[in-house]
Amino acid sequence: MRKERTRYLLEQYYNETLSRHETAELAQIIDQTDQEEMIDILTETLNSSTAEENIPIDESEIKTKVNEILAIDKGFQIKANHRTISSKLFKYSISTAAAVIVLFGLYWAFQQNFSANVNQKNLVKTIEKDVQPGQDGAVLVLSDGTEVLLDSSGSSKVVVDRDGSKIRINNGQVVYLDNKAITQNNFNSIRTPAGRKYNLTLSDGTKVWLNAASSIEYPIVFSKKTREVTISGEAYFEVAKDAQKPFIVNIQNSKTNIAVLGTHFNVNTYADNGNYKTTLLEGSILLNTGKRQFLLKPNQQAVSQPLADQIQLFNNIDPASILAWKNDLFYFEKASIDEVMRDLARWYDIEVSYEGDKPSGTFTGKIGKDLTLRQTLKILGATRVKYELTEDNKLIIQ
């Protein structure tokens, strides 16, 4: 009898038609029934609902999942048949392995297997010359033009702007002291060079993440009817809600702006892409190119060009792909070598040039941004692409 009831309730669960009362009942039955008996009931259901062979399958999803499993017990990068690995090299390869863990199913489009075939020769090469990854840090520019370095050196100091406002720099974070007393509309700006990223909280509570080679100009307090900031490069915003004061993001040297009320979104204006990419994750925003306006819905991406009428719209954007840089990941989806190298150049502060034809093929996957340049190149399978890294941080793809 109870078995019948359990089957019935499970069927309602599958169809999402359980009432609140039945939900509690099923939870109780499962708690009180022997686990083996429950598993048998589920296995019956499974046997009766195995699908036909010809269902459409998401091959890339399967590959990703399978590769995650297979990576679990390899990629330690110890060349097994060389017994004379020096302890220094050994240590190095271990730390590389630790860093490689963040790699999920990344592959050359033509599926070269790059994951672990590192031979000793390459290991020797990698300790010759390398570039450390970027880190947190920026430059604060006061309204009088004074520049203050923001790094996480742990020191704390107070600087005074020309209007008398006091700014405490604590462990790289900017704190405006007594900012309620400030009525003047004074602007400060923060810019990140290549190889640095930074996050800050504006006076209204809005959070801003700046990617490398980016900037934001903002008033110390938002005393006007609108909250306006100006950015360049790439920034992610979590705007604090204030229905009375719209938040407007202007793009530097452009008539494009984005008006918002309270919302999460990302703006990417890296000039080397030629496009402005505005992606909304939560809430709603109004994109204004100067010529056209467009209201974005969550998970939509608008690609606009500063001087063109057209806005291209993409739906169902994966938030993870947009948030990757903020979460310290490189994220490539069928990216060309150009796109990949532009990202690397910004993070490692290197110059990339090509000798001869650019390698074809695309990259898909994620890589932690805490790796050194050589380690990242290794993961990219770039050991198959010949390259040279010069002492003055120039990467030449041969």
Add this chain to the structure above:
Amino acid sequence: MVNKDKNIESNLIRAIVDGDEKAFEALYTSYYKKLHKFLLKVTQNQEGITSDILQESFLRVWINRDRLMEIENFQAWIYKVVSTEALTHIKKELHIKTKTDRLKSNLTYENSSFSLQEPIEFTEIKSIIKQTVQGLPQQRQTIYLLSREEGLSPEQIAKKLNISINTVYNTLTSALKLIRQELTKAGYGTYLMILVILGIF
């Protein structure tokens, strides 16, 4: 299942025992097809969780690959593993739902942090395995790494190192056994329930 399919499957399993990654992917794909409909039911059409459940089930297959030949009926076994994972998921979902309902009716939000479906900690599992492999004696480590890093079959390893194939098999089995012990110590025993379930068949 048709006999021919059964044959293909047992060939795949034999190859997986030898560490063949392509065979593992083929087996995974074939069960993805067979189990997809059931998993969509269990997860109420949440594709992402469907994939996670299948992946957790097959993580067990991989970590226990040296013992796969001991399983008489692989399909029955993996169905049981998947059903177990499915039950865990349903329990969690029901727990969250009843908790939410209680909160809604009482309007008290004190315990409002719901337990969410947590993905397996691949990073942590991997670092445990890495430590274990590093702790192996030289010869065993070499054999293990030739199998995983170089993708050599036990036969190729035996030839290369000029040792017997049985030594290779024994080494790989004992390495995996050690890995499972270390994972169990670290609290990942539930991912390795193969023994309990094996006993039934």
